[in-house]
Amino acid sequence: MGDSETTQDGTMPAISDDSASEFVGLAPELLELILSYLKPHDLISFARTCHRANEFIRPNNQILWKAAFLHIFDHPKHAWGYMIPTARAANRSRESAWDWYRELRRRCAAFHAVCDLTLLTDVENVVTALLNVNDTASYTNTDEVGTKVSLNLNFLERLQQQTPNFDRVVHDYQHNIESMSLPMEPMAEHDRPITRSMVGGKVAVPEWASRFHIIYGPTRREEDSIRAKAAARALVYDWSVTGSAVEYGPFHNDTTGTVNWQVVEAISSLMHRILDTTLKMYRLRHSGFAVNIPQSLPRFSISEDWAGVTGIWVGTYAFLDYRALVHYNFAHTQAYPLDLGHYEEACGDLMRLVLAVDDSEDLKQDLRFRTNLPRYEDLPVLFFSGWSGSPTTGRPSIGVRGSVCLVPGGREVRWRFIISYAGADQWQLEGVQPGIRSGAIYGLWSHVEHDENGPTGPFYYCPLELCERSYNW
Numbered sequence: 001m002g003d004s005e006t007t008q009d010g011t012m013p014a015i016s017d018d019s020a021s022e023f024v025g026l027a028p029e030l031l032e033l034i035l036s037y038l039k040p041h042d043l044i045s046f047a048r049t050c051h052r053a054n055e056f057i058r059p060n061n062q063i064l065w066k067a068a069f070l071h072i073f074d075h076p077k078h079a080w081g082y083m084i085p086t087a088r089a090a091n092r093s094r095e096s097a098w099d100w101y102r103e104l105r106r107r108c109a110a111f112h113a114v115c116d117l118t119l120l121t122d123v124e125n126v127v128t129a130l131l132n133v134n135d136t137a138s139y140t141n142t143d144e145v146g147t148k149v150s151l152n153l154n155f156l157e158r159l160q161q162q163t164p165n166f167d168r169v170v171h172d173y174q175h176n177i178e179s180m181s182l183p184m185e186p187m188a189e190h191d192r193p194i195t196r197s198m199v200g201g202k203v204a205v206p207e208w209a210s211r212f213h214i215i216y217g218p219t220r221r222e223e224d225s226i227r228a229k230a231a232a233r234a235l236v237y238d239w240s241v242t243g244s245a246v247e248y249g250p251f252h253n254d255t256t257g258t259v260n261w262q263v264v265e266a267i268s269s270l271m272h273r274i275l276d277t278t279l280k281m282y283r284l285r286h287s288g289f290a291v292n293i294p295q296s297l298p299r300f301s302i303s304e305d306w307a308g309v310t311g312i313w314v315g316t317y318a319f320l321d322y323r324a325l326v327h328y329n330f331a332h333t334q335a336y337p338l339d340l341g342h343y344e345e346a347c348g349d350l351m352r353l354v355l356a357v358d359d360s361e362d363l364k365q366d367l368r369f370r371t372n373l374p375r376y377e378d379l380p381v382l383f384f385s386g387w388s389g390s391p392t393t394g395r396p397s398i399g400v401r402g403s404v405c406l407v408p409g410g411r412e413v414r415w416r417f418i419i420s421y422a423g424a425d426q427w428q429l430e431g432v433q434p435g436i437r438s439g440a441i442y443g444l445w446s447h448v449e450h451d452e453n454g455p456t457g458p459f460y461y462c463p464l465e466l467c468e469r470s471y472n473w
Helices: 017-024 029-036 040-047 051-056 062-072 092-096 099-115 123-135 151-164 169-171 208-218 226-236 261-277 323-332
Strands: 310-320 351-357 382-389 398-406 412-423 424-433 442-449 456-463
Touching: 029 062, 040 062, 062 099, 099 123, 099 151, 123 151, 123 169, 123 208, 169 208, 208 261, 226 261, 226 456, 261 310, 261 442, 261 456, 310 442, 351 398, 412 442, 424 456
Parallel strands: none
Antiparallel strands: 310 351, 310 456, 351 382, 382 398, 398 412, 412 424, 424 442, 442 456
16 A cells, blocks of 8 residues: 555554445455554554454454554564574563554553543553563664664653653652652642652552653752652661672662662662762763663674673762762651751762673672672673773773672673772672663662661762763773
């Protein structure tokens, strides 16, 4: 069906009942082939022309609705294990149960609900649908000039452009506020509604909510919110949340080794704010849907380097005044705990890590990389070494070595860095990258010996590809 047979807005022209009857009288295989060139809204228009057309455009016609789905979205099979061959078997049940019509309808319904916020009555269903779009995105399609594109990313970016207040999708949470065991008076900030990023560690924030906030990135609402800062710091600087049981990283305290998304959300909220203010001159392009598409970073030059370790990473770390850290933790269980909203972190220089995969036996036997937390076995543990330093100072380089593995579930990547000065180990960094070769690493640093009541704080590193360089690195 050529352009001459469509209207100016790209939809199919009106069809008379008689013409429709003749059209649907074609052999089913031929009719299916012709209709496979139509986009979803055109299929629906065709279904309204007559009873027989409506019968043919039925939800269980998976071949037809698959073609309609692929007009708008990437094929999800590329996210079901094609980059990790052994992972596809684990996803086979999900693949066989995939319903093209249902998934297409769910995503389109989420799009309309976000564009018209009066329809946003089921936030969880909308956000999980958009997360599914992000998780199954891939650069497997090409445009007219042969450039690799992601239809899923086009969908998400078009949604952002058409939504007057996308921040509401990130923050507003349908929750019975009266049931929360929080002091409501201090949490009321002028006319702002309470948000997920402001509830702190006393309320269980759904995993889908935190993941979406991390992938979407910082919002205008939280930039000037003292409550948002206080809630994030209440998690990041709580010794009981990030202690030995989780190996001082952002993981659940249940021996599963899975990501504690609420802690990662808190880290990202603090670090993005620091990067956007203190380090604004470096123009880091560090958040958003485009950055977080799985497998999106072109860092696979070494076949064994499945995590894209080799290369240059840039980022920084932050820390609270130690007296405030101690005061906060010892007052944490008292009737009037310390409010961290009015404290400000200090941050280090913008640092760069120059890393390379290192399969030496010394690293493989290094006791610093032993862990009691499980990992996903489909890809091997990688070890690396390199150096760190500030690109703007003459400070001597700092030794870096580390390990990378997949978190249980096979979606996120766990990073451990050991930082040494003059050959002596000083700091351990435990971080999580939300996707394989995509986005940044968010984590927590602490002293390698993990002395009781020792200092801790958040850190952030991202591949150099996510930065717009304003000087020679």
